[in-house]
Amino acid sequence: MxxxxxxxxxxxxxxxxxxxxxxxxxSYPPNQGQQPSKxxxxxxxENPNPQPPSPSVPPLEELNQFSGYGNMDGTPLQPPPSYNEALHLPPPQSQDITTTVPVVSEEQARTALLNHVSQNCCFGSKAANKMKFTNILPSSAFHYSLESYTEKRSPKWAYEPYHGQVIDGPFNGAAPFPWDIEARPPALFQSHTVNREVPHTASIKPCHDxxxxxxxxxxxxxxxxxxxxxxxxxxxxxxxxxxxxxxxxxxxxxxxxxxxxxxxxxxxxxxxxxxxxRGQLKCFIRLTIEWVVHHDDHVVERTSLPDELIRTVSGETVFKQELPRVWPINHFPDVNIIEASNNLVQRHLTGFQAERVIMQRQKVRAVPVANIHCQWKNNSFSYFVYGFEHKVHAPDYPQQCCCGCAVL
Ligand SMILES: [Zn+2]
Ligand SMILES: [Zn+2]
Ligand SMILES: [Zn+2]
Structure with a gap:
């Protein structure tokens, strides 16, 4: 070899x-029977922590220099500018967007409330059974989300004990530039990390430790x-x-x-x-390639229902787009979604300087929200039924203690 x-x-x-x-x-071993007087x-x-200090990398002056590999401290590299060419693709055809969502009936509203009451052990069910509906106000909440799937590459010197393994050093040719090394994620929009030995960067060094x-x-x-x-x-x-x-x-x-x-x-x-x-180390450049999903979202909801609840339920996807670079939505029945899309697309355009954006996707979900107004024992109250699952938000439910202490 x-x-x-x-x-x-x-x-x-x-x-x-x-x-x-x-x-x-x-003079180990000492004479038996010797009585030291002092x-x-x-x-x-004894050292209470006899672990040797963590070894550092070999001194940099002993390591070779390779073009295109920056300062080698593990900082992600800037992606090559050519990857921005996807920005010049023309915008896609605008889609027809329908945002109508199913309306909740009185029967569904009562069933949903009874389910909600049964999950809260203190709630009494009499109010849900006997209440009269005075109004059902249906509306749609919109949940916009944008994901950018990016890749970053960070080179760092690495070493391992040398025990005779193959050494692919500079004598085999010039080391490829970091972004020229072939690596693909297992699936789009899935976080993943791999480490690659950069070809032609290995050498054998005496162990610095x-x-x-x-x-x-x-x-x-x-x-x-x-x-x-x-x-x-x-x-x-x-x-x-x-x-x-x-x-x-x-x-x-x-x-x-x-x-x-x-x-x-x-x-x-x-x-x-x-x-x-072994006394010897194989030193080489290790390239850490990391695929990351950056996720941002925005909820447009106009009732007093807490916005974050919209994220947790299902709705209907009324718009979706997946492109190397998505275009901000410029056509949507709710102007707040257009604004959110513009803001977040712009943020993702400039937010990941040391990462290469591989793919982006954005979507808008319409989530049904019904504000139910009812009457029970001459008292009015209202609650919300939201999502295709008919989840209930009823902080004002009148019978929140079945033993009677809060019964109106
Ligand atoms: Zn002793
Ligand atoms: Zn010892
Ligand atoms: Zn050693």
């Missing part, structure tokens, strides 16, 4: 640690192989408080004041996790 390397480190003899591992200098100040306490040795100084004993005995705090003896603080043999360290490091087993070194003890 051909291994591409630019580094002088690669020719170095490996396997022999070159940094200080001082447990040998401390605390061994050079033994470190262990300078190519495969092993690192143990974080627990700081390379000494021994840690201070926790029980006697390194003194080699303990005090017996029951007998005039008499000194006692420390059975934890056999009165040596120090114990073998439990993490490195007294070797002073542990395997380097960054290179998986």
């Amino acid at each position: 051909f291994i591409y390397s630019e580094s002088p480190y690669l020719n170095r003899t490996q396997g022999q640690p070159q940094f200080a591992c001082t447990h040998g200098q401390q 605390v061994l100040d050079d033994d470190p306490d 262990c300078i190519g040795l495969g092993r690192k100084r143990c974080c627990n004993c700081r390379g000494k192989g021994m840690t201070r005995c926790k029980k006697c705090k390194g003194r080699g003896y303990t005090f017996d408080y029951r007998i005039n603080n008499e000194r006692r043999h420390c059975d934890s360290c056999n009165s040596r004041g120090r114990v073998r490091c439990s993490v490195c087993n007294a070797h002073g070194q542990t395997e380097c996790l960054t290179c998986n003890a």
Whole structure:
């Protein structure tokens, strides 16, 4: 196999640690029975968090430069300007829009209210059963929504332990520009992320974390192989408080004041996790490609029914359009929808600077809303039936406590 390397480190003899591992200098194992008379100040306490610090990327000066790949800190790249050509498509033919929605009958209004009452355990049903209808005012709410499906590409240096895998380096040709790398989402309007190795950017480097040795100084004993005995705090003896603080043999360290490091087993070194003890890394540019759905909407509803309720129910789709770039709606019975479409289309046109818009879709749903006015026991109240599901909003329902406390 051909291994591409630019580094002088690669020719170095490996396997022999070159940094200080001082447990040998401390005459380990110490003589049995030795009674240290003072605390061994050079033994470190056990590190409560012996995890090595997270490795960073190799130093940038050791990595190759590739045209078109920006600063490589994971910031999304600007899309190429050619993708804006879809803006020059002519507007589609305007559609005939009918916004008539079904009107709720008295029977449906009563059934819907009875259902609503049955779902609220405290509500009494007598008012819903006996009330008389005085008026039903039907109307349509409109729910406009706009979605932009975009793609962003963020390059970043990445590495993995080198264990002999194929290296596709600059010797195979020039690295393709980020937006020239083929990648398709699994489906339109579905969020998805993939990572791709950029062709011809790989190389083998000595591991920056262990300078190519495969092993690192143990974080627990700081390379000494021994840690201070926790029980006697390194003194080699303990005090017996029951007998005039008499000194006692420390059975934890056999009165040596120090114990073998439990993490490195007294070797002073542990395997380097960054290179998986291999000493070498495969470095390459990883391109993260992310497909995102940006969604905005607007509700036009003219009664006192809370607007957000319209989003949760079904209605009839009276307008829909899916194009690489949709055109703002300029023909609709309600001018507020035209205005909302213009605002949101404009916002999506300029809102995603570092993303390429692949497809957009907009639609308007007409949702039936009926304001029902009724009379019960000489008291008037009203409620709403909305959506094809005949959902009910009845904050003024007169019999909200079946035990009688709120009965009018
Ligand atoms: Zn001890
Ligand atoms: Zn250790
Ligand atoms: Zn390493």
